[in-house]
Amino acid sequence: MTKTTIDREWQLSAHEADNDYLHHEAFRPVDKEITAVDLDSMGDIPRDIDGVYVRNGHNPIYQPRSGRYHWFDGDGMVHATTFSDGKATFRNRMVMTEGLLAEMNAGEGLYPGLRDGFAAEERLKNSSGTDVLLHNGEFKTLFSRCGQPYRLDPDDFRTLGPDDFGGSWSRGVSAHSKADERTGELIFFNYSFNSEPYMEYGVVDSDNQLSSVTNIELPGPRLPHDSWITEHYTVLHDLPLYWDPDLLAIGKKKLKFNRDMPSRFGVIPRYGSGSDIRWFECEPTYMLHTVNAWEDGDEIVAFGFKQLTPIPDIPRETPSARVQNYFLSFQFNQPRLTEYRFNLKTGQSSEHIIDQQCLEMPTINSRYLGIKNRYAYNTMAAEIPYFLMSGIQKFDLQQQLEIDRYELPKGKYMGQPVFSPRLGSQSEDDGYLISYVSDGASAEIYIWQAQTVGDGPITRIPLPQRVPGGSHAYWGNGEDIRNAQARRRNAGA
Numbered sequence: 001m002t003k004t005t006i007d008r009e010w011q012l013s014a015h016e017a018d019n020d021y022l023h024h025e026a027f028r029p030v031d032k033e034i035t036a037v038d039l040d041s042m043g044d045i046p047r048d049i050d051g052v053y054v055r056n057g058h059n060p061i062y063q064p065r066s067g068r069y070h071w072f073d074g075d076g077m078v079h080a081t082t083f084s085d086g087k088a089t090f091r092n093r094m095v096m097t098e099g100l101l102a103e104m105n106a107g108e109g110l111y112p113g114l115r116d117g118f119a120a121e122e123r124l125k126n127s128s129g130t131d132v133l134l135h136n137g138e139f140k141t142l143f144s145r146c147g148q149p150y151r152l153d154p155d156d157f158r159t160l161g162p163d164d165f166g167g168s169w170s171r172g173v174s175a176h177s178k179a180d181e182r183t184g185e186l187i188f189f190n191y192s193f194n195s196e197p198y199m200e201y202g203v204v205d206s207d208n209q210l211s212s213v214t215n216i217e218l219p220g221p222r223l224p225h226d227s228w229i230t231e232h233y234t235v236l237h238d239l240p241l242y243w244d245p246d247l248l249a250i251g252k253k254k255l256k257f258n259r260d261m262p263s264r265f266g267v268i269p270r271y272g273s274g275s276d277i278r279w280f281e282c283e284p285t286y287m288l289h290t291v292n293a294w295e296d297g298d299e300i301v302a303f304g305f306k307q308l309t310p311i312p313d314i315p316r317e318t319p320s321a322r323v324q325n326y327f328l329s330f331q332f333n334q335p336r337l338t339e340y341r342f343n344l345k346t347g348q349s350s351e352h353i354i355d356q357q358c359l360e361m362p363t364i365n366s367r368y369l370g371i372k373n374r375y376a377y378n379t380m381a382a383e384i385p386y387f388l389m390s391g392i393q394k395f396d397l398q399q400q401l402e403i404d405r406y407e408l409p410k411g412k413y414m415g416q417p418v419f420s421p422r423l424g425s426q427s428e429d430d431g432y433l434i435s436y437v438s439d440g441a442s443a444e445i446y447i448w449q450a451q452t453v454g455d456g457p458i459t460r461i462p463l464p465q466r467v468p469g470g471s472h473a474y475w476g477n478g479e480d481i482r483n484a485q486a487r488r489r490n491a492g493a
């Protein structure tokens with residue numbers, strides 16, 4: 001039977017701000033950290049799920065100093081569920097960043113918000129609330145506006161502190177830097193609006209030591225969000241949606257989509273230097289999330305969600321507090337699954353949309369990140385204009401067609417799922433899809449068989465606390481975590 005303990009409670013002050021993200025039932029922050037063991041379930045929890053499902057998201061505690069709130073200002077909170085031997089334990093924990101600790105000491109918000117002017121960018125709090133991955137046996141949280149990753153204990157999700165890659169890195173990395181589970185490396189990029197270099201790119205090895213880092217020359221400050229990796233290359237994004245440079249020069253921020261500029265994708269050898277990068281020009285677009293990429297003869301084939309309308313026309317009467325939602329809403333920017341090909345021999349590129357549905361927030365079996373794979377699990381954009389998804393599409397990247405789909409009951413929504421390979425897994429889709437599913441007032445964990453996702457969840461696990469809408473999720477294999485812990489013990493670390 002589920003046993004729940006409250007580990008910490010606090011008083012929220014951010015909810016005073018006037019903003020849809022703070023008041024919509026799907027996003028309202030929670031004010032408790034809990035641990036719930038021996039979770040009851042409807043349907044057995046499969047005994048061959050071994051590992052941790054972690055989802056990051058923004059859970060604001062203090063109001064930004066300006067009082068204007070952007071969803072991504074919220075402090076990072078992980079919602080982590082550990083599966084072992086048919087049992088599950090849920091914990092939610094704040095990412096205790098240096099900024100949040102300072103605010104807790106002061107008892108008030110100390111930082112500007114994302115909706116403040118350009119001058120505030122240098123003082124932004126690294127909330128570390130966007131993304132999460134497993135590297136060197138620890139979970140690491142990442143911030144979309146770049147910041148040092150934060151290391152989390154993989155057992156109890158205590159924040160272990162900012163990650164300086166063995167003392168060699170004091171600057172930030174972006175969300176959607178990549179963990180290559182086959183080599184144990186972390187492949188990262190960052191970007192800056194403030195000063196050159198406008199982008200850096202590097203690799204951290206499986207022992208968390210910096211292997212290589214280089215400057216990437218860009219024509220000016222940009223706003224990339226994701227990247228691709230293959231076995232030997234990384235593909236970086238220079239997209240024509242970024243802050244208007246004329247306004248930046250006078251300290252203001254306004255996103256501008258330059259419809260007459262190409263999108264550029266830069267292919268760089270994994271350990272290459274900035275001078276090695278080869279840029280491929282494609283149609284103007286913006287892309288939040290990629291799916292996967294791999295090498296195919298002379299070409300790199302890469303799948304991602306190209307937006308049809310990166311900056312949609314916004315009705316003039318739209319309240320300013322809601323304008324930001326258009327940029328963050330898939331119903332407005334209309335992403336489409338697109339195949340890109342970059343030919344390293346000829347320098348030519350090609351692209352074509354391979355599915356006409358409004359999908360995003362994908363996941364794959366992460367053992368296949370960077371190598372040829374078949375299955376993408378994309379999620380369907382829900383009707384309400386936020387980062388909420390209404391179901392899963394299983395897509396065959398080889399045949400380029402949808403092969404299965406599951407739609408949640410009306411009124412429920414999910415975020416990005418994770419793929420958990422079954423213990424003893426025999427094939428790419430031999431495993432489970434796992435996601436928090438919520439109706440706003442309460443939350444559950446849904447578990448689907450990835451081979452028959454359309455049949456609906458085989459197990460549902462009610463949770464004793466809400467899980468607000470969030471951002472990205474990762475599956476940490478139990479064996480990977482234990483192996484890394486043993487390696488550190490043996491090394492005397």
Ligand SMILES: [Fe+2]
Nearest residue numbers: 175288289472
């Ligand atoms: Fe993202």
